[in-house]
Amino acid sequence: MTDATPATSTAPSETHDAQQLARWHRFRDNRNNALAEEHGWLTLTSFQWLEPTPSPVELVPGLWSTSESVGLETAVLTARADEGLVFDEEGDPVDGTFSAHLTEDESLNWVRYGSIVVELAMRGGRYAIRTRDSQSPTRTEFRGVPVFDYAPEWVIEAQWEPYPAPHKVPISTANPLVEGTHLSAGEVVFHRHGHEYRLQAEQGKLGDLTITFHDETNGSTTDDWRKVTTARPRPDGTVTLDFNRAINYPSAFTPYGTCPMPVRDNSLDLAIEAGEKMPDAGE
Known part of the structure; x- marks a missing residue:
């Protein structure tokens, strides 16, 4: 009689993380390819x-x-x-x-x-x-944007709280001679380390949310501000906020962008070590 080799199985959480990581790698490939387009x-x-x-x-x-x-x-x-x-x-x-x-x-x-x-x-x-x-x-000479390693802990379930109607908020841009407007449609609310955070977002035609934000990595490992886009909120208002998909604006790569800066309240007292780093930052 021989000993049978015990069967192994993968925990659901491990499978989910592996799927998330694979999707993130595809996202990164698409992002770098888009940046490298002929006249991008x-x-x-x-x-x-x-x-x-x-x-x-x-x-x-x-x-x-x-x-x-x-x-x-x-x-x-x-x-x-x-x-x-x-x-x-x-x-x-x-x-x-x-x-x-x-x-x-x-x-x-x-x-x-x-x-x-x-x-x-x-x-x-x-x-x-x-x-x-x-x-x-x-x-x-572009070889891809430096990024933080994928971090599952920066995939956060948040709540979407739309305003009764979107309203325009005056903002500055990467070009000091150009003023901009943020069409704030509501707030994405999430919790971290026992604290509540609220970020104003713009909403696209398909319901997706774009959040432009400051955080405590800015100026050291990341550019002065970044943005992250979510899918359309679910019927119950929940939304997945994945900071691993935080990206730079064009103004991080060139001085000729007129990219919008965050609204005043979109500054996080968190070091979000996820997503894209400064273009010239080392791995």
């Missing part, structure tokens, strides 16, 4: 306001300006075909004078010049352009 956030190389007088700008040819007619303000570009600008979508040469109109917070990849795409943007009631160069060293 890592490719920003300038931010330049447009003025009423047609003027040259840095890095690309043409004369750029703004114009107002019958109460409608537009951005205006004048260039010759031999200068090398082409329209981003059609690929046709820019030959003559052309205009475009945007509303607040809108952006348009308007024209190309070699490896550069020129993004037209309306920020703080003014037109600006941002150049996105696919050959920027920030992109070509």
Whole structure:
């Protein structure tokens, strides 16, 4: 008679953690791939306001300006075909004078010049352009964002408490010349070490919640602020707040972002050692 080898089983909690870890690795791969796109956030190389007088700008040819007619303000570009600008979508040469109109917070990849795409943007009631160069060293030398190790303890069950109606809260942005607005739809409430914490959130069209926050790691291992997005709250108002998915805004990678800062109350007296670190922080 031989001894039978006892069967082994995996505890449900261990299986759940393994599944969470696998999903997090997929999330990280998708995040790094998105950042490394040809003209993504890592490719920003300038931010330049447009003025009423047609003027040259840095890095690309043409004369750029703004114009107002019958109460409608537009951005205006004048260039010759031999200068090398082409329209981003059609690929046709820019030959003559052309205009475009945007509303607040809108952006348009308007024209190309070699490896550069020129993004037209309306920020703080003014037109600006941002150049996105696919050959920027920030992109070509990118090897992924440093992150904290996955930490199950930073996956927290929270409660969503919506306001009767969303309200606008004035905020600052990464660009001191651009003011922003946070559309606060309610508060995500969670508990940690016996304390209650409340964070104002914006709500997307599909019900997802985005929280921009400060915490005590900022300036040491993490950037000055980060954001985390949750799925749509469940019917009972509960929501999973996974700080392992906290990410940097584009302004952590480039000085040319106009990213929103947290509302005043979204500062945690916690060191959230989860999610993305500073882009130049070591592992």
